[in-house]
Amino acid sequence: MDGIKYFGKNIAFLGRALPEAVRISPAFRRRLFKALPFIAMLAAWQMAVRFSGWSPQVFPGPVAVAAGMWELMENGTLLGHAVASLFRVTVGFYLAMLAGIPLGILLGRWQPAAQMLNPAIQFLRPISPLAWIPLAMLWFGIGDPPAIFLIFLSSFFPLTVSTASAAAAIKPVYFHVGANFRFSRIEVLTKIVMPAILPDILTALRISVTIAWLVVVAAEMIAVTSGLGFLILDARNGLRMDYVMDGMIVIGVIGMCLDSLMMRLARFESVCWGTLAS
Amino acid sequence: MGHIRIAGVSKGYINRRTVQRSPDTAGCFAGDRIAVLDDIHLEFHDGEMVCILGPSGCGKSTLLRIIAGFEACDRGSVVIDGRTVDGPDREHIFVFQHTALFPWMTVRENVGLGVRHLADRKEQGIRIQEYIEMVELDGFEDRYPHQLSGGMQRRAELARALVVNPETLFLDEPFTGLDFLTHMKMREEVTAMHEFIGKTIVMVTHDIDDALIMGDRIVVMSGRPSHVKLVRKLDFPRPRDFRKSPSLNDLRNEIFLMLGVNYAV
Ligand SMILES: Nc1ncnc2c1ncn2[C@@H]1O[C@H](COP(=O)(O)OP(=O)(O)OP(=O)(O)O)[C@@H](O)[C@H]1O
Ligand SMILES: [Mg+2]
Numbered sequence: 013m014d015g016i017k018y019f020g021k022n023i024a025f026l027g028r029a030l031p032e033a034v035r036i037s038p039a040f041r042r043r044l045f046k047a048l049p050f051i052a053m054l055a056a057w058q059m060a061v062r063f064s065g066w067s068p069q070v071f072p073g074p075v076a077v078a079a080g081m082w083e084l085m086e087n088g089t090l091l092g093h094a095v096a097s098l099f100r101v102t103v104g105f106y107l108a109m110l111a112g113i114p115l116g117i118l119l120g121r122w123q124p125a126a127q128m129l130n131p132a133i134q135f136l137r138p139i140s141p142l143a144w145i146p147l148a149m150l151w152f153g154i155g156d157p158p159a160i161f162l163i164f165l166s167s168f169f170p171l172t173v174s175t176a177s178a179a180a181a182i183k184p185v186y187f188h189v190g191a192n193f194r195f196s197r198i199e200v201l202t203k204i205v206m207p208a209i210l211p212d213i214l215t216a217l218r219i220s221v222t223i224a225w226l227v228v229v230a231a232e233m234i235a236v237t238s239g240l241g242f243l244i245l246d247a248r249n250g251l252r253m254d255y256v257m258d259g260m261i262v263i264g265v266i267g268m269c270l271d272s273l274m275m276r277l278a279r280f281e282s283v284c285w286g287t288l289a290s
Numbered sequence: 291m292g293h294i295r296i297a298g299v300s301k302g303y304i305n306r307r308t309v310q311r312s313p314d315t316a317g318c319f320a321g322d323r324i325a326v327l328d329d330i331h332l333e334f335h336d337g338e339m340v341c342i343l344g345p346s347g348c349g350k351s352t353l354l355r356i357i358a359g360f361e362a363c364d365r366g367s368v369v370i371d372g373r374t375v376d377g378p379d380r381e382h383i384f385v386f387q388h389t390a391l392f393p394w395m396t397v398r399e400n401v402g403l404g405v406r407h408l409a410d411r412k413e414q415g416i417r418i419q420e421y422i423e424m425v426e427l428d429g430f431e432d433r434y435p436h437q438l439s440g441g442m443q444r445r446a447e448l449a450r451a452l453v454v455n456p457e458t459l460f461l462d463e464p465f466t467g468l469d470f471l472t473h474m475k476m477r478e479e480v481t482a483m484h485e486f487i488g489k490t491i492v493m494v495t496h497d498i499d500d501a502l503i504m505g506d507r508i509v510v511m512s513g514r515p516s517h518v519k520l521v522r523k524l525d526f527p528r529p530r531d532f533r534k535s536p537s538l539n540d541l542r543n544e545i546f547l548m549l550g551v552n553y554a555v
Contacts, residue, residue, distance in 0.1 A: 185390045188360055191378040193403050193454075203403075207394035285393045285434055 072254040080254035081261070089243070094262055096238040100156060101228050104163025105221060112168045113213065116175020117205060126176065133172060141166040141227050149235050159231040159239070166227040167220035171213075178212035179205060211278070211285070218274040225267050291371050292458045292490030294334040294357065298366035301327040301352055302515075325515035326352050330366070332509060332518060337488040339481070341501035344511030345549060350494040351387055351462050353511075357492065358384045358460045370458065381457040385464050387494075389443050391435040397422065397446050398431040404454035421449040424479075440467040445476070452483065461493040465500065477504060481528070498545050502538060503530045510548055519548060 036044075054074055061073035068076055084090040119126045119133075141162045148158035186204050195203060232241025240259050247255030302323035326349040334340045344350050355361040357368050359375045359382065368375040370382065378384070383404070391400050401418050408414040422428055425445035427438075435443055444467060451459060464480070465473050481504050484491055495501055501508045502524070510520040522541070532539045546552075 183390075185386055185388065186392065188378070188384070188386070189390050189392070189403075191360070192358075192380070192382075192384055193406075194378075194380045203395075204392070207392070210394070285436060 069251060070253060072257060076254045077257045077261070080252070081258045084243075084255065084258055090258070090262060093238055093240050093243045093259075094266065096236075097228050097232065097240045098266070100159045100231075100239065101163055101221075101224050103156075104160040104228075105167055105224050107160070107164045108167035108171055108220070108224075109217070111164075112171035113175050116172045117179050117201075117209070119172065119176035120179025120181075120209075121205065126180075133169065137169040137173065142230055145231070145234055148231075154235055156236065158235045159228065162231040163224045163227055167224045170220045170223065171216050174212055174216035174219075175209060178209040178216075182208045207285075214274065214278045218271060218278075221270050221274060222267065225263070225270060229263060292334075292336050292338075293371055294332075294458065294490065294492070295369045296330055296332040296353075296357065296366070297369070299327055299330040299353070299356060299363045299368065300325070300365040301349070301356060301361075301363045327356075327363070328515040328517045330516075330518055332521065334490060334492065334507065336490060338490055338506045339484050339504055340490070340492045340507045340509065341505035342492065342494045342509045342511065343496070343498060343501050343545065343549070344516060345513050346496065348511050348513050348516040350511060354384070354460050354462055354492065354494050358382050360384065380454065382460065383451040383454050383456040383458075384460045385447055385451045385462060387462040387466070389435070389440075389447060391443055391447055391450070393435050396432050396434055397427055397438070397449075400435070400446060401450045401453055404450060417453055421453040422446075424452070424483075425449045441469060441472045444468055445472075448476070448480075455487070456489065458490040458492065461491065463494055463496065465495070465497065480504065485528075498542060498549070499532075502532070502542055502545075508545075510545060520545070 058074055061068075061071055064071060072080070081090070115129075119129060144162060144165055145158075148161045152158040152161055182205065186208065187200070190200050190204050228239065229241035229244070232239035233245045236242055240263050244256050244259040247253070247259065302325045305322050305324050330353065342350050342353065352361065356363045357370075357375065359368075359377045359379060375382075392403075395403075398418060401422055402414065405414050405417050408417070419428075419431075422431055425448055427442060427446055427449065430438060430442065430446075435446070438446065444464060448461075448464060451461075461480075465476055468476060477500060480491070480493075484504075493500075493504070505524055507521065507523050509518060511517070512519045524541075526535055526538050530538060532542055
């Protein structure tokens with residue numbers, strides 16, 4: 013009894029004596045909360061390595077993978093591959109946005125276009141971008157273009173379809189107001205259609221950037237000699253499973269960053285009216 | 291300006307229901323036309339405040355939309371100032387029954403829509419501010435509609451309509467969703483504004499007292515298919531009060547009876 017009491021006192025004393033900065037702030041606690049699953053994963057990984065009995069060549073542990081990561085970072089290959097992948101995703105994704113969003117608006121706001129093109133889009137949409145790999149290589153050869161083409165395909169359809177359904181769902185009363193105030197066609201587009209679909213577009217972008225990031229790795233395993241997908245493939249051929257895992261980790265981290273970037277975009281006040289309203 | 295003549299307007303909607311629901315569409319099958327407006331003849335004079343009353347679903351909004359040019363009628367015509375209405379117009383501003391503020395624009399941007407063509411930026415700003423202050427939304431200029439209460443949204447919408455200074459103004463139940471005091475105040479405000487600018491205002495309302503206190507002319511419509519049941523010019527001096535004017539009170543009881551309520555409260 014005495015011991016516990018004494019112990020408690022000791023803790024309280026510690027709490028008081030600690031400087032402000034060292035005490036656990038709510039922000040830090042939140043961060044700790046988010047980090048917990050990662051710590052658990054790391055621990056589980058280490059345990060699995062320890063008790064599975066597989067050789068480090070087959071199943072490297074966290075330490076080996078960290079060492080591999082350090083090597084890859086030090087000689088700059090990792091950065092090079094990551095940049096190559098990001099470049100392809102960026103180009104393909106921008107092309108998909110440039111084509112998909114206007115097409116989606118057209119489909120959503122103009123019945124005849126929707127009636128004509130919808131069946132074709134619904135037919136092409138379920139075909140995995142990966143199924144296009146042979147054709148892409150045949151048409152665009154080796155290098156960036158086929159990979160960019162595949163990424164374009166992977167984000168173009170989801171973007172088009174979500175834009176179309178968002179544009180079709182705009183309340184008619186807004187167009188009445190536009191007509192009442194004599195909006196020009198351009199004004200209808202910039203003052204009504206685009207801001208009205210913006211929240212949905214951001215959601216669609218968030219989803220399709222994830223898909224694009226999934227596809228780039230697969231595309232890079234076939235047509236190119238750079239990028240994270242190539243890194244993984246190359247490491248497998250060299251039987252360096254630690255490098256394979258490094259590639260996977262970097263893919264995960266970058267995917268997470270892309271997602272939070274999109275989330276941040278959606279937080280602007282003029283953009284998020286849709287999620288805050290009602 | 292703002293003379294409106296409605297000649298023989300009829301309107302029906304196509305029944306898309308395959309299963310009968312409401313008793314008043316019994317015997318009417320999918321694909322049939324449901325008559326909503328039946329041969330409406332009305333004439334409103336320059337600068338009048340017209341209040342349209344009628345049971346819910348009788349076609350008041352439909353009539354108003356037709357007058358403002360948002361919808362075509364099946365038969366008949368609407369002529370405003372000698373011109374047949376064939377579409378929406380800047381001179382005929384419509385305030386919709388359900389809020390139609392652009393949720394992606396601030397109050398200032400919404401109100402500014404009507405004066406966006408003014409070349410003089412400064413004058414534009416002054417006009418916007420003037421009307422925002424008129425509906426007592428100063429301090430809320432940079433808020434988005436979802437940050438305002440329902441009543442404030444209605445007021446912002448009124449400001450957006452008024453800033454245009456239109457020839458005619460169409461209000462579809464502009465006071466719904468307002469609290470009692472704001473309702474009274476807006477009633478006063480719209481009446482005062484009407485006396486000041488002298489434009490024709492056509493207002494749909496379900497509030498008989500609104501109509502009697504504000505209107506220069508009231509129109510009572512019947513249930514569907516609706517025709518005009520009563521048109522009455524009100525010459526009572528303002529401010530009006532039922533308790534002090536027996537003839538106004540009699541009219542009020544008469545309208546209540548007409549709309550199916552036996553004892554006006
Ligand atoms: N676009 C439409 N398609 C089919 N029917 C419609 C349409 N618009 C209105 N109606 C029908 O026309 C009738 C009149 O509608 P309206 O909105 O004009 O009524 P209202 O008098 O304004 O009613 P409230 O007082 O409830 O606003 C209703 O029965 C409605 O079902
Ligand atoms: Mg109505």
